Amino acid sequence: MADMTAISLPVEKSRPIVNVSERHEARVAWMLAAPAMILIVLFILAPVVAVITLGFTDFELGYSTFKFVGFENYAELMGDRTFRQSLWNTAVYTAIVAPASILLGLGVALLIESETVGRSFFRTAYFLPVASLLVAMATVWQYLLHPTIGPVNSLLNLIGLPGPNWLGSAGTVLYSLSMIGVWQTVGFNMILFLAGLTAIPRDLYSAAEIDGAKSPIDRFFLVTLPMLGPTTVFVTTISIINAVKVFETVKTLTEGGPNKASEVLLFTIYQEGFVYLRVGYASAMTVVFLAVLVVMMFAQYRLVDRKVHY
Amino acid sequence: ETTLTVHYPMPGFFKDVMDKVSKKFMEENPDIKIEFANPSPTYEEGIQTIMRQAGTSEMPDLTFIGLNRLRMADERSIPVDLAPFMAKDKASMAEQGFSDTILKLAQVNGKQVGLAFATSNPIMYYNADLVKAAGGNPDQPPKTWDEVIALGAKIKALGNGVDSVDFRWQGDDWMFSALLFGAGGTMLSEDESKVAFNGPEGQKAFAVLDRLVKEAGMPVFTKAAGEQAFVAGKVGFAFQTTGALANTIKNVGGKFDLRTAEIPLLDPVNGKLPTGGNAVVILTKDEAKQDAAWKFAKFAAGPYGASVVVPGTGYVPNNELAAKSPEYLGDFYARNPLFQAGLKQMPRMIPWYAFPGSNGVRVTQTIVDNSSRVVDQSAKPEEALEDAAKEVKRLLPRS
Amino acid sequence: MTNTLSFGRAFRLTLLSLGALIFLAPYIFMISTAGKGQSEIFTSSLSLIPTQFFYLENFAKAFGRVSMGQLLWNGVIVCGLIFVIQVIIAIPCAYAMAKLKFGAARLLMALVMLGLLVPIHATSLPLYVAFDSAALLNSYTALVAPFSISVFAIFLFLQFFRAMPDDLIHAARLDGMSELGIVMRVIVPNAWPAITAFAIFSVVAHWNDLYWPLIVVSNQAYATPPLGLLFFRAAEAGDDYGALMAATLIITLPLVAAFLLAQKRFVEGITMTGLKG
Amino acid sequence: MSALSITNVTKSFGENHILKGISLEAEAGEFIALVGPSGCGKSTLLRIVAGLEGADSGEIVAGGRDLTRLVAAERNVAMVFQSYALYPHLTAGQNIAVPLAMRNLTSMQRLPVIGSLLPGQKAIRTDIMRQVTDMARSLKIDHLLDRKPGQMSGGQRQRVALARAMVRQPGLFLMDEPLSNLDANLRVHARGEIVDLHRRAGVPTLYVTHDQAEALSMADRVAVMMSGNLLQLAAPEVIYDDPAHIEVAKFVGQPRINTIASRVDADGAVTLGTWRLQPHDRLTPGSDITVAIRSEFLSIADLGAPGLPAHIERLEFLGSEVIVYTKLDAIGESMVVKLAPSDARGLVAGKPVTIVPQGERLMVFGADGLRLPADLTFTTQLERAHG
């Protein structure tokens, strides 16, 4: 048997059609994607490579020279308590802000869609925080959350609750920042969900009604949620990434304090690189930050993505 | 004609001052044109911008650098040494009120890297209404920390959401320095090789902080929160820079009787106070421009500059002539008693200490973090101080 | 179906209104502050309506202290350019990734993910050095170029395009459209909700961006709106709140107007009714 | 009391009046086929009955309940959509199970993860799966239960949509062309299943179809809609043999009924080319009428035989029959004749022949399109017109 296969001449198989159209498709795809790819390389990849390189140096801002120090920065990172602390804080922040803003965003989008009056008003109201200029908003939040003269605590006092020291105490500062983070991102997610809702064929709701999905909740689970699958994956990914990248609020509101209670990754990196000027070390931090996240997000995306597309 | 590009931080604060100074300067020096680069929001970002731009064509000719960052800038050879210019100008320098004390503020290891432009020191603000209500005499403000604490406790006892004290410990080590230097202490040993702030002076300093919380019930405020509470009339004493004076006056308006006084010192005899503010620094390496830049630097830091800065901000005059001469600030202080506290403290001003080495800035943060542990009572003052000292020791350059 | 106020509907409206109130609270405070004199802003008692109207003064300050017109104009130019370029670059790429088979799709996906994660803070230094050596600082190019590629846009469009029925694209191919033609004539008209949503995000983000303009712009002729806000801030000494809020309102207002105009677009249902099955 | 009564339903889309007042009553267990030209509003009527679209006016009552004010989910109707409307994210099996799950499981039990932990749901789920499998088997899609709609052919999707509607026990069946994408055998088979189910369920059914064989063979009564009106609602035989309106006659029957416009002579007779027809009763002289006869009631004789001389234009082979297209020599009107293939032997295009109508099968319609009384049919067959 083995001999026979060995001597038999290769049979001419009819040419697969696949290759041609696929090759063409691939070529076109390359062409369409090329500008984006070039720009990604130029404005994202190249700087990232530069950052990675810097991570192996002792470069400090202001000095024109630097030397390579190998993995020294990474070694230092291992024992850096601040880095660990900010890693933890970032995780906590993300664990609060991402789910809360996704759920609220979805809820608000659904509520607004099912309402007939004041849609424009509500959309705008929930969107406004997205458009807010944080430099100014920081002041406002400082005041609103002021432990003694702030309106929030005044209201709490009215109903007999003690007002916490929102931004001042190490115990609450992270939650306060999370709250502000949610405030900022709900509108963002709402818009995405609103856009996602438009892509759902009306026919499916008809079918659902006919099938006896009486309550809006039934229809939500039967049609809306699954059909929003891709949008939800997108929103989730973006929400997590944005939460992990929290920076501005921390910088303008608490500067990481008190005593590092609101120290988050990007703030730490910024602090190292631009305030302490140790760009090399900050770069190493950035690399670790990116490596962890890229792997995590890509895995998550591939895993979930397969499930939601039909 | 020479055009100078000038960069400065905190435009909300300095824009009017800069406009005024440069206008006058151009009137006096028609051959020099002043242009402003986009200002930076804070000192911190200002120096970042300069460091980034150092050596590029974008680098401005002059900038204003926070006094505590001069050392760092100098380590990176960013400022031009002013000694040669001063040597040429020796006579007129003294005449224009650049005293040695003042010059020292902008020296790093004896090198004149800039001229102090706007300087401040920490003072005590107080709400006379609250002091009165608590049984104190507003005309006789507390002179020692003990008195502050005692009166603070009484104010706190007034209730109704009123707090005793806001001590601006956040952000940097400036106010800690105020306590430390006020007790006669120093940050490091003379040769900068050992940590010295954990000595008895430092312990006293942290103890004050601790007692402010424990005995006077000082709350944990963020910087902005403290400021807002004070101007709302809900805080008895606020300890912070004179630089905030002008704005505080505006924010308080007629809501209550705002007063200022000298800050209590743990060592009333030898106590010193750190100097905040900034110095004008020449960056341009272009010799032709340098002369013009020097002219401008001298003008800005000179009496005219000071006479513009002081009323607009609350800073203390960085120029002796300006303080005394009727041509400049003259009777300003008589008319504005609130500004006097800072002025009276001028003789005690010493440079805001900048730590050596690449971790210099980070040391500041370490001190702030440990201060915060005291304020939120998560650590005993001795403990926090020791931790700070240990950490700072680690961060100092090993020699 | 009916417009009567049922219990559920009343509940829904209450919920929405309460939420809106919470979300608007900072703005309410802001508007109120923009009309207050400086000493009236922080008081122990909360009052939203200024006792004395300082709107005129504060807005006059906002317009007087900085050249607002120039700032807004720069903002429009920069945001407009950024948005147009982003869309032109991202849509074909997203289409290729969503609907065409090609080997690099996965690599591209990884790049996009990376791009999403990389904060501009981390790469600003290398980018700054690059722009400096190309002598491009202080120009619209410097403000626009780094954002010419939006991985967010690619990612967003990718999700939307995938949901589009293949048959539609097949029909277009048979009708003789090139792939680029399909993108322009079939994909884009049917992706308005996504494009509008992205437009909003892009414009908002770059209109409000403070970080990058601060780095590349030292010449005030190229300053964007948030840079103008700096003139009302004095971190060390306390801000001029009234004027700051007034200026913020002026800067935010165009965004709100744009949003109001745009929002119809992203909720306008494009139902795939050309199809069966 | 009728099981379903639709009263005076009207509907417009903007300027277009789609339904101009449709009224219809169905008995319990009655199967009504709804036919009419494309775009006449059949789907719209179904959607209104289902509660998916609001009518501009009119009432719908079923099983004694006034449905008009109820939302779709409460009307308890099953519907097959013309566009299938399958849930793209669910497999065929899950699609079919949806209505059962909605009815038999509580909303708690239906929750994604938690639901499957609750007590009692296991048995219900098993039961649902059994019903789904049974239904799928009867429509021959049991091998597809795990596929998603995107992986199925058009006909397969249609059967899933059908199964989803048939698996329930609704108060009313609405089917919008449920078999249009099926091949003939499958269609016959599915027809049988639908009729069976209908008989078992005993609920009124509205069935939209373009296939006349379907309409005529399945329905108890056929409703013919046209341009917004219900022209006739009657038993299939009546619709076919005794249409009340010329449009109904034209619409039903393949090939289309032959019609010749004419005018009543002074003596009440009708002249058709060279032939005169004498009706039983008198027609109003001078009135415009249309004479119509179905193609199967015409036969072809050799030239010269008594009848209408004509030429053959073309022939169409349809397997079990042949359609002969002819043109009458005298008046140039087309006449279509349906023959058994055996009878069509020897016929070729161009050949002159004689067309012989069965006189008692002639129908006469007035100028308004309405049928003139049945007793008007002609006894005097095909007398050669004098002169």
Next chain:
Amino acid sequence: MSALSITNVTKSFGENHILKGISLEAEAGEFIALVGPSGCGKSTLLRIVAGLEGADSGEIVAGGRDLTRLVAAERNVAMVFQSYALYPHLTAGQNIAVPLAMRNLTSMQRLPVIGSLLPGQKAIRTDIMRQVTDMARSLKIDHLLDRKPGQMSGGQRQRVALARAMVRQPGLFLMDEPLSNLDANLRVHARGEIVDLHRRAGVPTLYVTHDQAEALSMADRVAVMMSGNLLQLAAPEVIYDDPAHIEVAKFVGQPRINTIASRVDADGAVTLGTWRLQPHDRLTPGSDITVAIRSEFLSIADLGAPGLPAHIERLEFLGSEVIVYTKLDAIGESMVVKLAPSDARGLVAGKPVTIVPQGERLMVFGADGLRLPADLTFTTQLERAHG
């Protein structure tokens, strides 16, 4: 050389082998109808020919060009999708105009605003509009040109899809059930339009349909596909009268052909219940065969007449004909008889009758499903089986 040649095309979806090697040749201007059970791969084949789907292997050559190497846009084929695939954002008119605009306007001229300023495009646009209107008129959708797909009924959408394909002058027409949602009259009308167009264009056409009347009447040849294979490709008459395979015989013809499984006796004759059939030629004794006869070649006689005794089970009225379902008394097999309504008078369910087949119409298929030689037909009609 043939105008279209498909050689050995195979295609699998995962484990499912959908096309198992389809080969087919079409002459220039030939109209080939593709029929087969739902899910047999018709749409898939069309999509492969169009270049929308890659085949696993095989070749496609059209007009001398090897299409295999070309992408869809270059193949110059027009296709009607089973799912319509209309552009949702364009009106009906714009939908139809797309292929013309693509061909006749340069890419500059097609640009939204600038395009309408360029010289020369005005005339072209007018011409396109004219063609669109003409085509729409011929499919009776000219009043819908300004509606978007969402505002049209199913049949209207289908006609727009058809118009979009027909308005071009492609090298190849592919139509996937283009008339399934149309009513009978419209369907006949559209059929005529398609045939006309096809004749004018003279390009090969592949036409998928479930409507046998369509397949048989329109096509030059009919291709019957089943479970991935092409069973027979022949002229309609051949497919109907002379099927090469039992499956083809079963698939084509309504009602379905009557089949009776049997075995050849030792003497080469075939016993059907109480009757023995004697073929012309000898059949292999002992082999399994299937005897088949179409329903129209059976007739019903009174009980006692020579033929197969049976009972009537039910009757189905189809307008011009009646389908009689019977069961043979002897072997319990079902037999379906198609009669003219006149011949069915007096028949009721349960009545015992005699079924009389036309012997020369009997077909015999072997165990492998293939037709046994034609000269096997029986001359000895229905001899009563002895004993």
